Amino acid sequence: MIIPALSEPSTASTSSPQARSSSGPRRSSALSVILSLWLVIFFASLFAPPLLDDADATHANAARNMALTGDLVTLKVNGIRYLEKAALPYWLDAISFRIFGFNTFAAHLPEAIGVLLLALLGYHWGRRAYGDRTAFYTGVFALTSAGVFLFTRIYIPEVLLSLFILTALYCLLRTLEETSRQRPLYAYTMWAMLALAVLTKGLVALVFFGGAAIFYLTLTRQWRNVGRTRIASGLLLFFAIAAPWHILAGLRNTGGMNGHGFFWFYFVNEHFLRFLGKRYPKDYNKLPGYLFWSLHLVWLFPWSLFSPLAVIQGWRLRRSRPGTSINFSTGTTWLLLIYGALVLVFFSISTNQEYYTFPAYLAILILMAVALVCAEQSYDVDQTSRRWIIAAHATYTVIGIAAAAALGYGLWSSRNLPFVPDIGELLAHRGVGDYTLSMSHFFDLTGPSFAALRLPATLAALSFAFGPAIAWWLRSRRRHLASTVAIALTSTVFLVAAHIALVRFAPMLSSANLAQKIIQLEDQHLVSQDSEILLYGDQAYGSSIPFYLGKIVYLVDGRSTSMLFGSTFPDAPPIFLTHDDLLRTWGTGPRKILFVPLEKRDVVDRLLGDNKVLLAETSGKALFTDRPLDHPSSR
Incomplete structure (x- = not known):
């Protein structure tokens, strides 16, 4: 049996007594609440903390290089090719930097806007498929879930990928269902969004969209309607958007390690070998299966407390195979179920990080929102739903x-x-x-x-x-x-x-304060502005330092992880130093300022002994120099 809230067309949502009992806020009020939540949670957090070391500042460095050089094809970090990522997120950051300057606000603004657009997409989709209250709940759920907040504290492309893929899926439904003049608009928007998703994260966007679309079309027996998506002209639009960067990146980046270039590293190494757990170099980990699945209760908290309601509604759908006359509401339910399951299963097999399943969050949240609304509608007559709502509140109260x-x-x-x-x-x-x-x-x-x-x-x-x-x-x-x-x-x-x-x-997660210390010493003429800045170990340990200094730094024993493949190109700048290089140049030539992460303090102490001057220390990280500070009067 399909319960009415899932099966009735949205046009009936204002006429049935059941729908009226679950009416939500007016559209203007709902959007005001959603915008207010975004301002309080996401916009207000754009100004602090400073960029974090590792991925956050590394990606900002790549975008900074784009903004300064105008090279929109080849990503570079610290002068070294950074070929493992698609370009679109860095284009957005580069634009933001050109407008707002090189700061934390500008670096994270595109991602914060992506969160708002994702919430608004959820609101719009939920409103058309299920009604005002489900739409309101979806927008609120998207902005107040722990995982959405947590995994947008650093600049990673998952929120943009989610936005583009889900917009494409929404347009697919509208294209299959729509009979008005808007059908071509939805079809071409679908292809454009899919191209932007590929430019955001690579071929995985095609896997998620294509897999969900194929399963859905097969389930609903709508293959005869595929022509509505304007396949021929749509593919031309897709390739016109997605292909140029890939082609130019391949032509401009050849002759790396073992003769490999962009095409091998980006498509083979970063896509297929990463999926199989054989990516080179291996600088990643994988969650155990039980954690991978159970942690979604945390990432979607507090709304995951109502996940049993979604399971109940899904169980009630098990015997209802949608037909070719499927309406938008039921089609949305099935498409989101298929898409969410595909993302979760894919990354349960592949190598993964905690945030990799982010693209499934909105789909799951929409389904939980409609399940909660259905349970609210039948609260006084459906004993099962009422018990699970009470259990959710009891659990939440105990946790609280x-x-x-x-x-x-x-x-x-x-x-x-x-x-x-x-x-x-x-x-x-x-x-x-x-x-x-x-x-x-x-x-x-x-x-x-x-x-x-x-x-x-x-x-x-x-x-x-x-x-x-x-x-x-x-x-x-x-x-x-x-x-x-x-x-x-x-x-x-x-x-x-x-x-x-x-x-x-x-102070622990970012080295921006140490970069500020160097700038302060330069302003006080205690060190020269042409001092050489060195980072010991992988650049990820202190990637915020070159960002805030705005200069290329040397890496001692740092030819590893994201710097490894790019360093093998013939024109890579000579920024990589060995221990012998450090010992030979330490105390000679221009002043050396060496950043040492906590993990490498013992190694550097053994290497340099007492032949170093401590400039600053925070959270175990330290700045050393190779000679006493200058006297301003001597300049």
């Missing part, structure tokens, strides 16, 4: 009380501890997963480090202490919309607190 108690205990136990601005000094540095998983540093937290997190801990404790209980009370009073909004506001306060905590971690 436990979290508030744990945070309260931490606040009380640290009440006499001094506030330490450099929280990195208080962490354990356990190296869980050798820091190749994005959440590895979470396990470094210690009791003393809690003293630096009093403000965010207080906000989170208060939100968890009251928010879940208020939401449950409102639900018991049949004030369903208010209850869901209470959960969203609780999540909003928690995410704001999480952002404040991230800012407190900045």
Whole structure:
């Protein structure tokens, strides 16, 4: 049996008593709430912390080079070819840099706008398929889910990939369903969005879109309608958008390691060998299967608490095979089910990081939103749905009380501890997963480090202490919309607190303060502006330093990971130094300023001994120079 909320056409949503009982806010009010949430959670967080080391600043460096050189074809990091990524995210960042300057706000603005557009897409799609309340819930869910917030703190392309693929899928449905003059517009928009998705993340966009489309067309027996997608002219549009960069990148980047160039490294190494776990070099990890699946309860929290409702609705759909006359609502349900499952299964087989399944989040959230609305509609007559809603609120309240108690205990136990601005000094540095998983540093937290997190801990404790209980009370009073909004506001306060905590971690996760120290010494004429800046180890350890200094740095023992393949091209600049090179030039020629990450302090201490001068130290990272500071009067 298909329940009415899933099967009725959206045109009936204003006429049935059941739909009226679940009416949502007016469109203007809903969009105002969505925009307000985005401003509070995402826009306000664009200004701090500074760019983080590793992927965040590495990608910003590539975009900075584009903005300065005008080379929109070959990505370069620290002067070295960076051929593993598609170009579109860097084009957007380069434009942002040209408008707003080289800063954190400009680096993260395109991604934040992507989040807003993704939420608005969810709202629009949900409104047309299921009605106002589902649309409102979808937009709110997208902005207040833990994973959407967490995985947009660094500049990675997943949110843009999600936006483009899901827009293409929406246009596919409209093309198959639409009988008005708008059908060609949706068809060509679909092909354009698919091309942009390929320019954002590569061939995986074709796998996700194509796989979902093929399964859906087969299930609904709509292959006879494929001609509506303007295949011939649409493919021409697709290749006109997606092909030029790939062709130019291949022609301009030849003669690398073993004679390989862009085509081998980007398509073979970064796509097929990465999927098989044989990518070179191996600088990644993979989540165990049980964590891969169960952590989605965290990434989609708090809305994952209602996931059993979506399972129930899916179970009720199991015997209903959609026919060729499928309406937009039912078609949306099946397409999102297929697409979400495809993404999850694909990355359960492939190598993965925690955020790789981000493209499935909105699809899953839409399905959970419609399931919650259906359960609200039948709250007084459907015992199964009501029990699961009560169980979700009970679980949320227990989690809230436990979290508030744990945070309260931490606040009380640290009440006499001094506030330490450099929280990195208080962490354990356990190296869980050798820091190749994005959440590895979470396990470094210690009791003393809690003293630096009093403000965010207080906000989170208060939100968890009251928010879940208020939401449950409102639900018991049949004030369903208010209850869901209470959960969203609780999540909003928690995410704001999480952002404040991230800012407190900045000295550990970013080396921007050490770059600022170098600039300060240059301004005070204590070191020359032509001093040579050296980073010990892989550039990812201190990638924010060349970004904020705006200059190429030397890498000591750093010909590895993302720098390895690009370094094999004949025209690669000579920025890679060995231990012998460091010892031979240390103390001679231009002044040397050496950045050393915590992980390499012991190695450098053994290598240089006492023949170094400490300039600054934070979170175990240090700046050394090879001679005493200059005297301003001598200049």
